[in-house]
Amino acid sequence: MAYNWNWGVFLQPTATGDDSTYLGWMFYGLKMTIGLSLSAWVIALLLGAVVGVLRTVPNRWLAGIATAYVEVFRNIPLLVQLFLWYFVMPELLPEKLGNAFKQTNPIVQQFLSSMVCLALFTSARVAEQVRSGINSLPPGQKNAGLALGFTLPQTYRHVMLPMAVRLIVPPLTSEFLNIFKNSAVCSTIGLLELAAQGRQLVDYTAQPYESFIAVTVAYLLLNVVVMFGMRWVEAHVRVPGYIGGK
Amino acid sequence: MISMNKVSKHYGSFQVLADCTTEVHKGEVIVVCGPSGSGKSTLIKCVNGLEPFQSGEIIVNGVSVGDPKTNLSKLRSTVGMVFQNFELFPHMRIIDNLAIAQVKVLGRNPEQAREKGLKLLDRVGLRVQAEKYPGQLSGGQQQRVAIARALSMDPICMLFDEPTSALDPEMINEVLDVMTELAQEGMTMMCVTHEMGFARRVANRVIFMDQGRIVEDDSKEAFFGNPRSERAQQFLAKILHH
Ligand SMILES: Nc1ncnc2c1ncn2[C@@H]1O[C@H](COP(=O)(O)OP(=O)(O)O)[C@@H](O)[C@H]1O
Ligand SMILES: [Mg+2]
Numbered sequence: 493m494a495y496n497w498n499w500g501v502f503l504q505p506t507a508t509g510d511d512s513t514y515l516g517w518m519f520y521g522l523k524m525t526i527g528l529s530l531s532a533w534v535i536a537l538l539l540g541a542v543v544g545v546l547r548t549v550p551n552r553w554l555a556g557i558a559t560a561y562v563e564v565f566r567n568i569p570l571l572v573q574l575f576l577w578y579f580v581m582p583e584l585l586p587e588k589l590g591n592a593f594k595q596t597n598p599i600v601q602q603f604l605s606s607m608v609c610l611a612l613f614t615s616a617r618v619a620e621q622v623r624s625g626i627n628s629l630p631p632g633q634k635n636a637g638l639a640l641g642f643t644l645p646q647t648y649r650h651v652m653l654p655m656a657v658r659l660i661v662p663p664l665t666s667e668f669l670n671i672f673k674n675s676a677v678c679s680t681i682g683l684l685e686l687a688a689q690g691r692q693l694v695d696y697t698a699q700p701y702e703s704f705i706a707v708t709v710a711y712l713l714l715n716v717v718v719m720f721g722m723r724w725v726e727a728h729v730r731v732p733g734y735i736g737g738k
Numbered sequence: 739m740i741s742m743n744k745v746s747k748h749y750g751s752f753q754v755l756a757d758c759t760t761e762v763h764k765g766e767v768i769v770v771c772g773p774s775g776s777g778k779s780t781l782i783k784c785v786n787g788l789e790p791f792q793s794g795e796i797i798v799n800g801v802s803v804g805d806p807k808t809n810l811s812k813l814r815s816t817v818g819m820v821f822q823n824f825e826l827f828p829h830m831r832i833i834d835n836l837a838i839a840q841v842k843v844l845g846r847n848p849e850q851a852r853e854k855g856l857k858l859l860d861r862v863g864l865r866v867q868a869e870k871y872p873g874q875l876s877g878g879q880q881q882r883v884a885i886a887r888a889l890s891m892d893p894i895c896m897l898f899d900e901p902t903s904a905l906d907p908e909m910i911n912e913v914l915d916v917m918t919e920l921a922q923e924g925m926t927m928m929c930v931t932h933e934m935g936f937a938r939r940v941a942n943r944v945i946f947m948d949q950g951r952i953v954e955d956d957s958k959e960a961f962f963g964n965p966r967s968e969r970a971q972q973f974l975a976k977i978l979h980h
Contacts, residue, residue: 635788636825640839640891641815650838654829733873734828 501697502706514693521689522710524603528685529672532607536614536671543615544622545648558619565616570677573613578605578681598682606678614671621663625656658729665722672714686710739764739895739926740785745794747780747950754780755791756950762895767927769937769958772947773973778930781947782897785928786810786817799894815843818888818896822904824880826872832859832883833868836890844891851890858886862916878909882916895926902933932977938962946970 502515512520546558565573578601582590593601629652637647679688690707694700740762747755754777762768770778783789784796787803787810796803801813826835836855840846846854859865862882864875872880881901888896898917902910914936921927921940931937937944937958944961946954948969954961965971 630823630825632821632823632825633827635783636819636821636827638788638811639786639814639817639819640887641811641843642839643811646842650842651827655827658829731829731873732871733875734871735873 495701497702498699499702501699501702504697507696514697517689517693518686518706518710521684521686524684525672525675525686526714528603528606528610528678528683529675532610532614532675533668533671535607535611536618536667539611539615540618541622541653543619544626545653547619547623548626549644562616562619565612566620570609570613570674571680574606574609574677574681577609578602581605599684602678602681602683605681606675606683610671610674610678613674614667617667617670618664621660621667622656625660626652628659629655655731658731661722661726661729665719665726668718668722669715672711672718739766739799740928741797742781742784743795743797745781745784745791745796747784747789747791753950755784758794758950758952760945760952760955762926762928764926765924766942767921767925767929767940768943768945769941770928770930770945770947771932771934771937771973771977772945772953776947777950778947779899782899782928782930785897786814786819788814788819811843815839815891816894818885818891818893820881820884820888820896820898820901822900824872824877824884824904826880826884826887828872831869831871832864832875835872835883836887839887840890855886855890858889859883861889862886876909877905878912881905881909881913885913885916885920889920895928896920898927898929898931900930900932902931934962934974934978946973948973 502518503513506512506514506517543558543561546554547562549555568576582593582601584590585593593604633651633655634647637651638644642650675685676687678685679691682688684692686707690703693703693706697703742758742760745755745758746753758777758781760768770782772778780789784791785798785803787808791804794804798813798817801808803810803813826832827838830838833852833855836858837848837851840851840854841848856865856868859868862885864879864882864886867875867879867883872883875883885901901917902913905913910933914933917927917929918936918940929936929941941958944954944956944958945952946961946965946967946969948967953967954965954970956965961970962974965974
């Protein structure tokens, strides 16, 4: 049976009568994916930096807590974490807060759960990169900072982190790409992001090839944009004359 | 200025420093030498608290380094240190390497700090390199910058840990010249180095270490004239023939 290609389907109004075209649905999903991934990424970077630094400090308790954090969020499957945040967490909150959450707009509930889930999962991975960046600095750098009279936090701030962060731009790029891909998991709790919209399109238009090709192209474009963005960052923070670690 | 009394340190059962006792007076230059692994770096890092030690006492300018109540950062800001691998901050321009601790630790205003930094760069002959990054300088130049950086804090004494060991031979003298000048100006210095020419020129005393112990602590004349221990004699014979 010959497949009936119809790229014009994207410009048709949707069958739900919601005053949108199927292309409009795709853009809605794309916006959701971008908004979710970017907000989770920002949180993941901040949290990951803090946890990664704590893993390297000379304090057994702080380092131990940070290690536990990383192990928990890195090793529980993302899908399970998502269900925990979305279905279980509201029940564990103090009753008032839990109820308030359950009464908000379902889209907000889905978005918040997804954002927290992706952010914490990714922060554990960012923390590992930050830690390995710090550990790959020449050990004398820390001593040089301390010897000048910097406190340990000042030494991290002015000496170790600026170089460690530069070293980990390439692995962070792949974490950044991952967060976009991982965000597709959030369709399982009903969040209408890009992948979910693709599936909806299949159901409503019976044009699966066009729908999935469009979704694929959208993810690829996101990839390309992120990669060029991170290349720009990498070139921008390059240190003149610096050739690798010692 | 620096006094050590029976300083000991061990990792598990391995003794890195054993009952090290010595004294550095104001204006003195002490050279510390000894075979690799004898504890020279560890000893010198104990002076500004970069290495903790388990027993004994170190007093720097009246402050006890091992006392938990001592503000180590403050103490360190008064003790200059120069490392084998220079340890300039690679992401900062040379001038910022010299200015940052003056601003963040001593609270000087950035303009003043820059001025002072430029003056010190002038002194080590590198003012024209002020806007470059460390990776763009030769090893000898980087080490001179590192000395200038330590001086920018107006230290009361200077510690050197093999400052010329990582350098190509043709760059060793430019660094030793800066150190010699510093010594002649009356800076109190404790230098781990195997540069015996430098020791002969400027040292007041020479300390010889072996297996974590201070085996010899002599005036330079006595040390080069006639070291008492066999280990020191062997060591000297080896390095002087190189
Ligand atoms: N963190 C450590 N754990 C165990 N042993 C160490 C450690 N750091 C240094 N040592 C040992 O302490 C000894 C003295 O080291 P060091 O002070 O660097 O010697 P030197 O500077 O004279 O070459 C060496 O034998 C070294 O292997
Ligand atoms: Mg050493």
